Amino acid sequence: MTTIATDLSRDRLSSRADEIYSTLLAAHEGLDDRESAALNARLILLLANLVGDADAVIEAIARAKKSGDGARDHNERT
């Protein structure tokens, strides 16, 4: 569990993070909201399979849910 938590945070893309981010945005260009959401869904499923470790994927889902808008107070740091 601790390993998964560390792995979820650790930077593994290093200098190519910007490239990934801009490729993602480019993939969404010209799509409407529905198409964009569908693209994200397909991508998530592909990446989940690529991660392979089911526990890690489940932990990532929990993290993503916690980091979002509704979880703001939870994340507040002093």
Added chain:
Amino acid sequence: MARYAYKPFLYQKPAELSGGGGKRRPVVIIGAGPVGLSAAIDLALHGVAAVVLDDNDVVSLGSRAICWSKRTLEIFDRLGVGARMVEKGVTWKVGRLFHGDRQVYAFDLLPERGHKMPAFINLQQYYVEQYLVERCADFPDLIELRWKNKLTGLERRQDGVTLAIETPDGVYALEADWAIACDGARSTTRSLLSLDFAGRVFEERFLIADVEMASDFPSERWFWFEPPFHKGQSALLHKQPDNIYRIDLQLGGDADPSEEEKPERVIPRIKAIVGDRPFAIDWVSVYTFQCRRLERFVHGRVIFAGDSAHIVSPFGARGGNGGIQDVDNLAWKLAMVIKGEAGDALIASYDEERIRGADENILNSARSTNFMTPKSEMERIFRRAALELAVDHAFARRMVNSGRLSLPCSLAGLPLQTTDNAGEGVAPGVACPDAPVGENSYLLERLGGAFKLLAIGEVEAPLNLGLEVIRVGKGGLRDRDGLVEARFGRNTVYLVRPDQHIAARFSAMASETAVTQALARATCRLATRQEAAA
């Protein structure tokens, strides 16, 4: 603290208009900004004379470029003004990034020790120009600064240029073998040659306000996405010397520049950030992002450097820094060509090497701009996701983009460098990292200006090639913190270019033949030799 006092430089009637002159010059530099002045000094250090023209007679009005990177400071140090700039500048290395009212993360730019120069300083462009102008005075026989000399015409020939220049005393013609256009984003030279300046203009408008205030804000870079005081936009606060603060505010695409520059619009925006502290506005400018470059920087005997050749958005500090790195790359090449030590092919390599640098700057700058100005709901969603994850996840901090700060461009793989397979140390093409040597000096103080061999440890370096050998380790400079060996590897010889980039690396042995060949390659003499052999 008194604000900067602009003192006009002395205009003098050019010799050409007093019945004298008429002499053909090796180099004329158009524009006495940081880039043009640095070019004149670098050429003078190589013994090449230059006339510098400027249509004005004062330094930059307004702070403009303020953020000078470590690599640029190393170049300024080589030019003899680095220490002065660091002394006056505000050294900073901590940046804080906020989303709304909470801090997402903080970063430290230079956690590594053993460098003479800091990661960044903030120093107003007018100081940089003043110090460079004063440094030019150290070369009275080589540098002539001509204020209020405005370029109005340019005629190109195979072996030179003729410039038409307007002064308060009339118009005259000046002949030169080479012209370097350092006349900025609105380059007259570029217009006179009708060159296309292709690229992107982003619609978003930004406001820069420099304010003077006595304040206790730390010397850090603070950047906000969607700040509480400036709804839905972004903001930057950065400290400069003399208690001047740079405030940069995103205004959106619909903002009217002439309206936004009015004090009644600017003052409330600043108050929203600084609160009730008393302040005075020093300089205001409304601008749009642009990313453009010339297709080529070398046009026969006219060479473009700095903003005249390429422009980027200010986030990332890649404008002024990119221009100084152009000069670093160009001056030694042009000097060798003028002295007949190399052919025009060496000038062509400036085009190739600095276009790589410009493209890197444009790519990074465009990405930062995209992150700062989401074009669609999905882009806003992705940005929010990155910012939210960044609080607890290191990887997401890599994706948050408020400007990727300028790093030296690697020239690896380009033709002047000798590629090798050695894994250890610094790869050919990379700018030499600094390290402490001797009792209280630094490695980079010993390198640059000319081709040199850097020999580390017990390794032989040829002494009969006319190259100065800088030896670190046994029988040479003391590697006082062991950082030369840690950064460069042991028992290795490097051929270092006059701009402190590595041209070649030799592990175990640097034979006379191997070094000679690498030097020929680095000065574009290799092809000629091969042709001669064939």
